[in-house]
Amino acid sequence: DTAVSQTPKYLVTQMGNDKSIKCEQNLGHDTMYWYKQDSKKFLKIMFSYNNKELIINETVPNRFSPKSPDKAHLNLHINSLELGDSAVYFCASSQDGTEGYTFGSGTRLTVV
Amino acid sequence: SQQGEEDPQALSIQEGENATMNCSYKTSINNLQWYRQNSGRGLVHLILIRSNEREKHSGRLRVTLDTSKKSSSLLITASRAADTASYFCATVNNAGNMLTFGGGTRLMVKP
Numbered sequence: 001d002t003a004v005s006q007t008p009k010y011l012v013t014q015m016g017n018d019k020s021i022k023c024e025q026n027l028g029h030d031t032m033y034w035y036k037q038d039s040k041k042f043l044k045i046m047f048s049y050n051n052k053e054l055i056i057n058e059t060v061p062n063r064f065s066p067k068s069p070d071k072a073h074l075n076l077h078i079n080s081l082e083l084g085d086s087a088v089y090f091c092a093s094s095q096d097g098t099e100g101y102t103f104g105s106g107t108r109l110t111v112v
Numbered sequence: 113s114q115q116g117e118e119d120p121q122a123l124s125i126q127e128g129e130n131a132t133m134n135c136s137y138k139t140s141i142n143n144l145q146w147y148r149q150n151s152g153r154g155l156v157h158l159i160l161i162r163s164n165e166r167e168k169h170s171g172r173l174r175v176t177l178d179t180s181k182k183s184s185s186l187l188i189t190a191s192r193a194a195d196t197a198s199y200f201c202a203t204v205n206n207a208g209n210m211l212t213f214g215g216g217t218r219l220m221v222k223p
Contacts, residue, residue: 103156
């Protein structure tokens with residue numbers, strides 16, 4: 001019973017392609033997030049959604065478009081992929097943003 | 113942007129020894145949290161300390177928080193090889209809507 005599950009786990013694609021990463025949580029949390037972890041292991045928040053509504057967009061390029069069809073799902077679509085998009089993307093959820101976050105196992109995106 | 117820095121960036125100790133990691137942050141906070149990340153895996157929440165608390169314990173973990181110095185420390189006592197991982201501190205802002213991470217400490221515990 002994975003609490004936060006994201007797919008796929010690995011994604012290798014060519015520059016210029018469009019790809020999506022899916023995330024689902026079964027914890028009943030109201031808030032979901034996308035984080036990006038770069039090659040130096042720095043974690044940076046990208047987006048935050050509360051009950052399907054966008055709360056935070058941390059100056060992420062327009063090529064990244066999150067979509068939350070319901071509060072249990074937060075998908076990330078990336079257009080026109082660039083080499084610099086290569087990273088590990090983590091989905092997370094939290095009940096109200098102040099308690100501990102539960103993270104998915106990550107999607108390693110490699111753009112070639 | 114990163115909230116702050118962690119010190120040291122890497123730490124290597126023998127099994128049974130204690131490990132201490134430090135974290136500094138820049139802005140006022142609602143709470144501070146510590147996470148563990150095993151290689152190639154997601155982050156696991158370890159412990160949360162609120163801005164009005166000074167010390168907290170959970171099993172072999174002890175966390176301190178000094179809001180006047182904007183710093184925190186994580187102590188792992190009697191370390192085990194299984195504790196080998198990266199440890200991240202993260203802060204929740206006063207609005208309670210963002211968790212911002214530090215750079216992490218890579219801990220290696222040698223058997």
